[in-house]
Structures are given as structure tokens and as C-alpha cells.
Amino acid sequence: MGRWARCREEVEGGISQPRKYTLDLDLLKETGMTGCKPVDTPTEYNVKLSNVNNGVPVSKERYQRLVRKLIYLSHTRPNISYVVSVVSQLMQAPYEEHMTAVERNLQYLKGTPGKGLLFRKSNKRGIEAYLDSDWARSAVDRKSMSGYCTFFCGNLVTWRSKKQGVIARSSAEAEYRAMCLGICEEI
Template identity: 45%
Template sequence: MNKPPDYSKGGPNQVSKLLKSLYGLKQASIQWYAKLTSHLLDFGFSQSKADYSLFVKTTNDSFTALLVYVDDILVASDSHDSIAALKVFLNDHFKIKDLGPLRYFLGIEVARCSQGIYICQCKYALDILADSGTLGSKPIKVPMDQNLKLSKAVGSTLKDPSIYRRLVGRLLYLTITRPDISYVVHTLSQFMATPTSAHLAAAHKVLKYIKTTPAQGILFSTASSLQLSTYCDSDWASCPDTRRSVTGYCVLIGNSLISWKSKKQIVVSHSSAEAEYRAMAATCSELTWLRFLLTDLQVDHPQAAQLFCDNQAALHIAANPLFHERTKHIEIDCHSIRDKILDGSISTSHVSTHLQLVDFLTKALPFSVLHTHLLKMGIVNFYSPSCEGVLQHTSATSCYSQGPSTTSRLPSTDYTREEGPD
């Protein structure tokens, strides 16, 4: 590092040796993470290879999982004694603040009841509505009109595009617990460079939809089995500017939604079957990663994961190891799904189009269809009559804050910072 301006020792071309990390330096965050990791490994934790922010520890009578985000930590265990011992160990090496049972973490609200664990971002959603001045607007039932096709040439260019960019950025974080707006936010994020009035109007419509159900979130049911099942779909050549298709998939463990994605494909597909096949390949990659993650969490899943697709041609391409004239241009990495089918880790099945749960991640749907699909995946509104008074804010999971950070905190986070290690 360069010498301070008032430091006169040494020659003019000499530099100083950094003895410890300081706040504000680029090296501070990586040095803090390296020191935390080394202490956790010494305490008996092992670092997950599927997610490097996850640490697990298994003993004869307990299992403990620890998740790190910058200087905030979540700890979950089947033994209160293990959590208490971990807190004492961390407090001996760092200055920490125990925030008690998990109720609020990085803008995500957590509630527990006899039915399961419910997460949402109600406060964060209301903050977005308040900052954008749409708290008094009329609520609507769908986030996007069915016939709306946004493109670069629609509308007039905004004089201040930063308003649009900040709004879409905040909506992107809201999709952590709101899969129902993933498709429209994914569409809006494609116009960050030169947004227009039409794009801003579509974003404001999403805000009106959020106002209808600000507390909508995901319920992880206690009655769920440990069977992985996946629905994948694509909307062929739906982008009017590039004619690329949109991939959408959702992964459930039992009847609880744990992963989803809505993303434009990187190439133009020649047919709807090719687009669906590419969606199956992307879903297969996600399933492979999730199986590694479940192994780290000591969850045994020897049975094949179920992959549902509504395109018969794509299913036949995956099951048939032969190359044909219409499929030999597809990249080799897409054909990796065949190996997963042959080794028995994935089994494919056909599902009717009207039962395709992931349709809302590839296109705009009417309210009745959207509402039905969301209910089937455990996406519920906290303040609906069916949920009112059921969920209780109690948790056996602990969270606390510690350590230095060079990352800015979200406006809605109420954690306090502590002085980090030397």
C-alpha cells in the first residue's frame, strides 16, 4: 500500500508493508473471510464445496450448519448445546452480538408454525412502495399483461434512467421470496442501458401488483417428503429483439419450492423442441448442484430426481442417444442430460401443458392460472384469511452479526455492526 501523505520515513519510491487489514481496503473482506474460515475449520467444521459460504459439523449426537453472509451468520442445529458452544467459541475470537432466534435477516422475514417455516419480504416490499410513491395506487391482480411484449424501440427514452435502474435493482432482490414476479423482473432487467417510458410503466405495474399481496412468500411445509421434483418449460422465440427463448424451471423438495429461475437462453433455438431441450439441460445442472448441497446437509437422496416437461419431442431427444440432422447442432453440454438419465440420477416424465407449474416463469398468465400455480408450490399470502393467525414468530435458529465488512448494508436491515478482528 502507498504511504500516507504525512508519513516522511523511507525513500520517495518505497511502500509500506500491511501488517493487518483495515476498514475500507479491498483486501479487508477477503482477509476477514479467510480468518473466519480458518477458525471454523479448527473448531471442527468442514466447508461445503457446493456453497463456500456454508459450513457443516457432524458429531455423534448433533448436526450443525452455519451460513455466512459478509459479517452476518445463521446457525441451525438439532442441539441447543452445540449452538451454545459455537457462540462461546466465536465470542472468544471475535466480538459478536447475538441477535437471538431468527426472525429477520437481510430484509427477509421468517416465521414458524405447526405447518412449517414461512419466509417473506413484507417490510422490504412496503419500503419499495413508499420510496416509489405508489402506496396510494390502485392494486392489480397480475404483474404483467398477457399481450404485452416489451422491446428496445417501445416508448420514449427516459431523461433520468437511474430511477428505473434503482427500481429494477430493488425488485431483483425482492424475487428472493417472490417467484411470481421473476419473469417480469427478468424482462425489465434487459433494458437497463436505455430504459424508456414503456419500461417504467411496466415496472410501476409490478409495484401495483406487489401492493395487492405485500406479504406473499414461501411456505416450507413440515409435511414435505425429501423427493426432488422439477418442472421445466420454455417460451420459444419470445424476445422480439433477439428471438431467443426464455427458460424457466422450479425445483421442489416434496411440495416445498426451493429453487427457480427465469432466464433468456444464450442462443437462438431452431425449434420449440430445441428450446425445451435446452431448458431441460439447464434444469439438470441445477439438480446436480442441489444433490451435492443435500449431501453436505446430511440429506440422503438415493432415488432419482423427477424432471417434468410438457414437450414430447424434447423428452425423446433426451432419451435417444442418437444424433439426427435436426439435433446435431446442439452443443455437447446440453446432451449431458442423457448421462444423468442413464446413470439413474434423473427420471424424465411428461406433464400436460395445463398442469405445467412453471408457466409463470416463461410468460405472463391470467390471474386464475397464476394463482393456481402459486398455491400448488406453497407460495401464499401471510395476511390471507387461510393463513391469518396460524404462523407464529418463533424459531430455534439463531443469528448474530460479527466482523468487518466492505459491503454496503441494505436500507431495510436493522443489524448493528461490531468491531472486527485485527
Template identity: 45%
Template sequence: MVTVRSFLAVAAMFDWELCQMDVSNAFLHGGLLEEVYMTMPLGYSGKGEPVQDIPVDKSKSKADYSLFTKKDEEQFTAVLVYVDDLLITDNSVTHISLLKEQLKTHFHMKDLGTVSYFLGLEVSKSKQGIFVSQQKYTMDLLKENGVLNCKPYKLPLDPNTNLQATIGTPLADPEAYRRLIGKLIYLIITRPDICYSVQLLSQFMQTPTSVHHQAAKHLLRYLLLAPAQGILLSSNSAVELKAFCDSDWASCPMTRRSTTGYCILLGDSPISWKSKKKNVVPRSSAEAEYRCMALTCCEITWMVSLLKDLSLNDLSHVQLFCDNQAALYI
């Protein structure tokens, strides 16, 4: 999904055309490495000719194998593939039409026109850029859990709630809690504001209790405050990456592990974020912050490679912001 957001952010930045196509019966087009032998159907008469592979001239991104690009001095085309769904962008409407016709000669495809709904993401384009949200997904989630008529909350979690594994009564049906958290995880795609809360709640999926379920319901009522909230991929963004990272120290009351988080922006467009509890116990706040910076640097390195494949070759040095002086000196 970071690739999807980056793809849309670059298209918004250069005001490229965006369209979507769907491959009918995509599972029939998979590549086989094994030798397959077939018998002719009854009633067939004639000489069968062997089917040969057709070589395809393509440039696959090394950063993400589902991204294909073609570029020369004046033209740039990018195709992002997810199973049977294709996102296509190009700096020329004519080139997109030619590509569509070429694809249709090899596969049975549906032209879905300008992208508006992709993998549950609602995409709308304006002069300000591309706005991505999951309003329908959010409303269905709120309706399913019966909170549409409840009073909204202004914070995703109650600050006074102390979530631990042993607090509360074990749920009779833990599967319901797990399904809810799974759906909230998918909502993080366009809602970085709930990233930390969902990461915290997902730690109790093994044996959820009534306290954990109540905290999850609190988060749902926070979503009720603005179900159409999403991210704006600005058309006026500068061609630069900025990253912000932070980490607490020994915040988990059960394991004393730290929680790290980062957010990376392309100009003014947020394209990558994460909140995660570390699998080691740092011995100082400086070590916790340094590990967080190292994790963010790994993501930055990968993103620079991805954005270069999306024609952003003029990326300057990436600024990484951290509020710990000891970690900065290291």
C-alpha cells in the first residue's frame, strides 16, 4: 500500500492521467514452469500446433515487483498490478489509450475509466491533488458493530485506560474481536491517526478481554467523528522526502519494550507510516531512539529506490527528524 500511495502521490504532483483496468479471469494468465501435457477434446479434428511463449518487453521495478514502468526522453508510463486490478498513469492521454488497446490484444480486460475506487480506497482528484479515503469501508464497519447512533469521541483511546493482557474478563467469542482488529488494520491505509491505537489493540488478539473490546469500541466511536477523513496527496508538493521518527522507552507495562513510529512525506503528501513495538528491550532512551532512526532509514532507502522508478530522479538528501540529541550525535 505504500507503493499505491507513492504511485498516486507522484501522479498528483505532475497532474498525470490516472485510469484503472480489470483483467477478466486473471488466474488463467499465470506463468507455469512445469511441463503440462493435454489430450485433445472429443470431436476435435486437425493438427494441433504447439503454443509458444511470447516475450514481453517490460521494465520491472526492483523495489516492488508489481510495478512496471516505461520511460524515454518525453514519455513516462507506469502500471501497478494487484492480482487482476491495474492502475495506469501516463503523462499523455494518447499513450494511455494505445497501452489499453495493446493490453486488450493479449488479455480480456475491462476498461474502468478514471480511477475512483481501488482495493477499497475511494480516490477523487481535484486542483489541490488526489484525496484518498475509505468512507464506505468505515461506515460499513461502524454499522456492523452497532455504533452509528452513539456519541462520537474526540480521541482514539481513553488516556486513562491501562491495557494489559490480564485485565478484564476473557471474551466468550474472541473471533469477533480478531475480525474487528483485522478490519481496523486495513483502515490504517488512509488513517495514520489511528495507527498507534490499532497497533496497541492488536497485541491482545490471542486472549482478548472485555477491557480490550471496550477500548476497540472507543476507537470505533472516534471514527464516527469523521468517517470520511483520509489523506490528501498534494499537487503542489515539492520533490523532496522528509521523515519524522520517535520512540518511547520501556512503555509496555508487561514486557518493558519500546514502541517506535515514523512518518515519511513526499513534499506535503504522507505516503508511509508505521507504529510498532520492538522485539528487544533497549537499555536507554538513546538506544530506543537510535533503533527507531535505523528502522526509518531502512524505509527511506527503499522509498528512494521506489520513487526513482516512478521518475523522481532529482531527490535531494532526505531529512530525518528526531528529538533525541544523544541519538542524533550517534
């Protein structure tokens, strides 16, 4: 059996790396969330997390361990990469609201264990890129977030979510900076 046929069989049969890692390798077991209720999105709408908080601190080691596992999983699950980038910025002083965001992400993963990257043969030719920015998203330093994804022959090949280096004065400036980042990737 060829490599691609074996890969297709594993994905269609439900034995994919993201699924196995999410369900079998202590990601949900470690948090005691194997019986949790799945959710439809990896984060709540319009939630802004900051490192300035008067909330209850949580175990730094446990938080960092969970976020490291999510970082590893985000290599095959680009749909969680934005949330993971946000919670990874808060690893030095995590609070309850930060852990709640991580747990929400785990609930999302429980509901979507078979999701991940799948490369298919396509008649579609060429490169497509999509990009966006979120003006002044960070509550800490007011910097904007840029993100892009690139498709080659209809398959997702690169993606990135990154905080912009400077504070944009307008949403238009944030969009231009995002376009620059995306175009540099295309070139």
C-alpha cells in the first residue's frame, strides 16, 4: 500500500495524529476534561486577555505544560493557532481567566478530534492567500494582530498569526501591515 493511500485510510478511518494526541495522550485526561461538554469555537467571542489582572493566580507549571502541548498540536491544527498564540503570551503570570481560555480550547478540541490538515489532489492550480488584521487587539500594549494563510493547489501550506511590531494608528494602517506580511510570504 502506498504512502498516500495509507495516509488517506488513516484519516478516513479516524486514526489521525491530531485525534490520537488530543484524545489519547493525556491532553484531556490531564485536566480531567474527558467528560466535558464540547464547544463550537476555540475561544469566546470578543474576549481580551491581558497580563494585568487582579484575579486568582493558577499553577504556573500546569498552565505552561498545557500551553506547550497546545503549541505542539497547533502545528497540525491551524484553527487553534490564534488562541494558542494569545495564551502563550501569558505564561509568566497565569490567572484563572487565562486557564479558562485554555480549558475552552480543550473543550473545542474534544468536539473536533478528527479535524486537522488533509492534503488532497486537486485540479486547482496556483497560489491563494488570505490575510486579516485585528486593530489594537492586545489589551496590554495596544498592538494589532496580523494573520494570513496560504493555499497551494487548494491545500493549506502556510499560516501565521503574529503581533505587529509597532502600534498602528488606524485599522487601515494595521491592514496595510498585514498585507505587507502576507505579500512577503507569497514572494
